[in-house]
Every structure is written in C-alpha cells, then in structure tokens.
Amino acid sequence: MSHAHKKDEILSHDLPATPLDPKTQAIRDAKIQVAMIGFCGCWGCTLSFLDMDEGLLELLEKVNITRSSMTDTKRIPGRMALGFIEGGIANSENIEVLEEYRENCDVLISVGACAVWGGVPAMRNVVPLEECFREAYIDSPTAVPSAKKVIPFHEDLPIITTTVKPLHEVVKIDYFIPGCPPDGGAILKVLDDLVNGRGFDLPSSMNRYD
Amino acid sequence: MSIKVTIDGKEVSARDGDNIIDVAAENGVYIPSLCYVKGKPCLGTCRTCSVKVNGNVMAACTIPVAEGMEIEVNEPEVTDMRKALVELLFSEGNHNCPSCEKSGRCELQATGYEVDMMVSRFPYRFTPRVVDHSSKTIFLQRDRCIFCQRCVDMIRDEKTGEKIFSIKGRGTHARIEIDTDLANEMSPQQVREASDLCPVGCIIDSTQGYDDPIGKRKFEVKTIRDRALERTHR
Ligand code: SF4
Ligand code: SF4
Ligand code: SF4
Numbered sequence: 343m344s345h346a347h348k349k350d351e352i353l354s355h356d357l358p359a360t361p362l363d364p365k366t367q368a369i370r371d372a373k374i375q376v377a378m379i380g381f382c383g384c385w386g387c388t389l390s391f392l393d394m395d396e397g398l399l400e401l402l403e404k405v406n407i408t409r410s411s412m413t414d415t416k417r418i419p420g421r422m423a424l425g426f427i428e429g430g431i432a433n434s435e436n437i438e439v440l441e442e443y444r445e446n447c448d449v450l451i452s453v454g455a456c457a458v459w460g461g462v463p464a465m466r467n468v469v470p471l472e473e474c475f476r477e478a479y480i481d482s483p484t485a486v487p488s489a490k491k492v493i494p495f496h497e498d499l500p501i502i503t504t505t506v507k508p509l510h511e512v513v514k515i516d517y518f519i520p521g522c523p524p525d526g527g528a529i530l531k532v533l534d535d536l537v538n539g540r541g542f543d544l545p546s547s548m549n550r551y552d
Numbered sequence: 553m554s555i556k557v558t559i560d561g562k563e564v565s566a567r568d569g570d571n572i573i574d575v576a577a578e579n580g581v582y583i584p585s586l587c588y589v590k591g592k593p594c595l596g597t598c599r600t601c602s603v604k605v606n607g608n609v610m611a612a613c614t615i616p617v618a619e620g621m622e623i624e625v626n627e628p629e630v631t632d633m634r635k636a637l638v639e640l641l642f643s644e645g646n647h648n649c650p651s652c653e654k655s656g657r658c659e660l661q662a663t664g665y666e667v668d669m670m671v672s673r674f675p676y677r678f679t680p681r682v683v684d685h686s687s688k689t690i691f692l693q694r695d696r697c698i699f700c701q702r703c704v705d706m707i708r709d710e711k712t713g714e715k716i717f718s719i720k721g722r723g724t725h726a727r728i729e730i731d732t733d734l735a736n737e738m739s740p741q742q743v744r745e746a747s748d749l750c751p752v753g754c755i756i757d758s759t760q761g762y763d764d765p766i767g768k769r770k771f772e773v774k775t776i777r778d779r780a781l782e783r784t785h786r
Contacts, residue, residue: 468646468680522649549669
C-alpha cells in the first residue's frame with residue numbers, strides 16, 4: 343500500500359524473492375486475475391468463498407488469486423479483472439486500501455452485509471465513537487484492573503472512522519452479494535457468471551440478507 | 553358484477569369493487585405489499601404495491617378496479633419505484649437480519665428478495681432507536697418498524713376496543729409506542745397475533761425466540777410471492 347514509510351524501513355514485499363519457474367508463471371499470467379481483501383468484518387464471507395467446495399477447483403482453472411488473506415500476498419501485483427471485498431470501512435487504512443483496489447481492479451464486488459451496508463460492525467454507528475472507545479478501553483468490564491487505561495493513539499495506528507461505512511459510500515462498487523455471509527453457492531454463481539463473460543445475475547431464490 | 557380490465561396488456565375479468573392487488577393475484581400477477589392484509593380495510597401506508605393505473609402511479613391496494621382500467625404492474629419504471637420504496641425502508645431503519653428473530657418469516661426481507669434488492673440506493677441512516685421493554689408480553693424492537701400501522705389499526709384491547717399501539721411524532725421523529733397497561737392484559741394468543749401481524753421483527757412476543765431452523769423458515773418453505781398468489785400468506 344501507499345502508506346508512507348521511513349527510508350530505513352524495508353517492507354517484506356521489497357525483499358528479494360526467487361522468481362517462479364517461467365512455465366508456472368505463464369500459466370498463472372494467462373488466467374483472470376483476482377484480488378481479494380477483508381476490511382472490517384469477521385472473515386466469514388471468505389470462509390463462504392471456501393465453501394464453494396469443488397466449485398472452487400473449477401474456478402481456479404480460470405482465475406489466479408493474487409493478493410488475498412489466503413495467499414498472504416500483501417500487494418496487488420498488477421491490473422486485476424476482479425476485486426472481491428468483504429467487510430465495511432472502519433478506519434483510514436481501509437479507505438486507502440479500498441481506493442487502491444478501485445484503481446487496480448476493473449470490477450469490484452461488495453461481498454456480504456458488512457461490505458454492502460456495514461453489517462455487524464455498523465452496530466456501533468448508533469453509538470457515539472467516544473462512547474465506543476470508552477466502553478472498549480476505559481470502562482471495559484474485562485480490562486486488567488492494574489493496567490493503565492488508555493485509548494490507543496499513535497501515528498502508526500489507523501484512525502478509526504466515526505461510523506462504519508459501506509464500500510459504495512467510499513468508491514464506486516460494481517456488484518453486490520448480500521448475506522451474512524452469502525452462501526458459497528451464491529458466490530460461485532456470481533463469480534462463475536463473471537469469469538465466463540456473463541453478466542451479474544443473482545436470482546431471488548439465492549438472495550438472502552442473513 | 554363482472555367487469556373487464558387489462559393487466560400488463562392482458563384482458564382479464566374481475567369483480568367490480570375488488571382492489572387491484574387481489575384482482576392481479578387472482579390472475580397470477582404478484583404485486584408486492586407490506587401493509588395490506590387481505591380481508592382487512594386497506595391502510596395504504598407503505599406504497600410498496602404501486603402500479604400504473606391508466607398511466608398514473610397509484611397504490612394498488614387502495615384502488616378498486618373499474619371497467620376498462622389499464623393496469624401496468626411489470627412496467628420498468630413502476631417496478632423500479634417499488635424496489636426503491638423497499639430500499640428506503642432498509643435505509644430508514646436498522647435491519648441487521650442475522651440478529652433478527654423474524655428473519656426468514658419477515659415480509660420486508662422476503663419482499664426485498666422479490667424486488668431483487670442487493671443494496672439500498674439510499675444512504676443507510678443508522679438512526680438510534682430505543683428498544684421498549686416496558687411491557688411483560690412484548691418487546692418493541694423499534695429499529696425494524698416500517699410504520700405500516702397494521703398493529704395500530706388491527707390490534708385492540710379485547711374488552712374496550714381501545715388501541716394498544718400508536719405512532720408518536722412525525723417524520724424522522726416518528727416512533728411506535730405501546731400502551732404498557734393494555735399490553736400486559738393481552739392474552740398469549742393476542743400477543744402471538746400481534747407479533748405475526750407485524751410484517752417485520754418489531755413486535756416481538758417475549759416468549760418466542762428463533763423457532764424454525766434456517767432452511768425451514770416460513771418464506772423459505774414457500775416464498776412470499778407464492779403465498780400472495782395463493783392468497784394464503786396471512
Ligand atoms: S457479512 Fe457477516 S460473515 Fe461476512 S464479514 Fe460481515 S459479519 Fe462476517
Ligand atoms: S425486520 Fe426483517 S428486514 Fe428487518 S432485520 Fe428483521 S428480518 Fe431483516
Ligand atoms: S410495529 Fe410492526 S405492525 Fe406496527 S407499525 Fe411498526 S412495522 Fe407495522
């Protein structure tokens with residue numbers, strides 16, 4: 343990400359790495375490039391992605407997953423056809439990374455309630471942020487009694503947004519898959535349609551909000 | 553008396569005086585609705601049943617059919633209006649379906665699926681709404697109220713006929729209220745009736761939790777569209 347870092351810092355993706363053998367690299371390069379990420383959510387939607395079961399194997403014949411929590415790649419390595427995003431926008435880093443996804447992906451998909459409208463994390467939206475911090479760090483019933491009570495604040499920490507925002511309130515989003523989480527079957531239907539050049543079509547029988 | 557109207561260009565016969573929702577359903581055309589209850593006086597509050605009647609947008613539950621009426625249901629502009637109305641309700645309240653007792657039995661949720669809502673086009677407002685636990689029989693989960701007024705009109709004290717529910721305030725200050733004393737007098741049957749009548753998960757029977765497993769819930773067993781067409785959904 344574009345997060346400014348000091349000159350004497352070396353980031354992991356800048357370290358020298360052994361290149362992949364050319365054949366494997368060529369196979370991967372020929373596929374449809376997909377980047378994934380989870381913002382403020384619970385990773386349940388990514389688990390639903392894995393829930394595509396054997397559908398996943400067929401999909402992987404066509405797509406190459408680059409940056410994602412499963413590959414542990416930390417940067418988007420080039421132009422992506424698809425960005426698959428779980429979770430809502432809850433801090434300044436989320437905003438920065440989401441913008442990077444928008445710049446580098448042809449199509450962005452909001453996956454799951456958190457991405458689509460805020461979901462579970464957005465339950466904090468009806469409570470003032472100060473009260474949330476107070477409850478979490480100062481008056482927390484599980485706080486260690488002897489520990490100093492502080493609300494974390496440091497230039498290296500992302501700034502928490504006042505409310506949790508759906509992705510489409512920050513950048514343009516092309517498609518939405520509701521659900522908490524959506525079924526693996528719904529995710530497979532959408533991805534299979536898109537990678538095979540068909541349009542987005544999630545029938546009402548597969549649509550769900552819970 | 554039997555009259556002729558057209559629905560989406562197709563001529564059908566109808567009983568004079570029946571409303572458009574019922575006539576359409578009898579002819580296999582589903583019109584979504586959230587406040588209308590078959591057999592009860594129409595409320596006309598939610599407007600989700602908007603259709604075009606002789607070119608003008610009207611709420612289908614409020615309009616009795618008349619000879620020669622041209623009704624458009626699945627016309628693109630008015631179809632999108634109905635969808636927008638459903639989306640508005642999701643933006644106005646706080647609808648976290650996974651934590652809602654009504655999920656799977658909720659008419660708003662089921663209607664969202666029927667109108668193909670993936671997301672609301674309106675900003676989600678996250679208005680704080682206080683839960684009312686004051687009565688022994690009912691919790692009011694105000695986050696989910698869509699102000700359809702079904703409860704206000706149709707649930708009344710069994711002895712005096714007095715209203716138990718009311719809407720206080722206007723516009724963004726509107727709020728569903730419950731008369732605690734009258735609510736405490738409600739029989740378990742009437743409590744269940746009220747909670748079933750509420751199209752969303754606002755009126756919660758305090759003795760009832762999540763009762764049916766996912767996959768076996770009311771609108772999963774049979775969709776709201778099929779129920780409306782069979783006219784059995786209430
Ligand atoms: S939508 Fe639900 S499953 Fe997906 S990340 Fe949010 S909380 Fe988790
Ligand atoms: S009332 Fe219906 S739409 Fe609202 S949270 Fe409950 S199930 Fe979802
Ligand atoms: S509590 Fe339920 S029935 Fe009453 S107005 Fe609100 S949504 Fe309608």
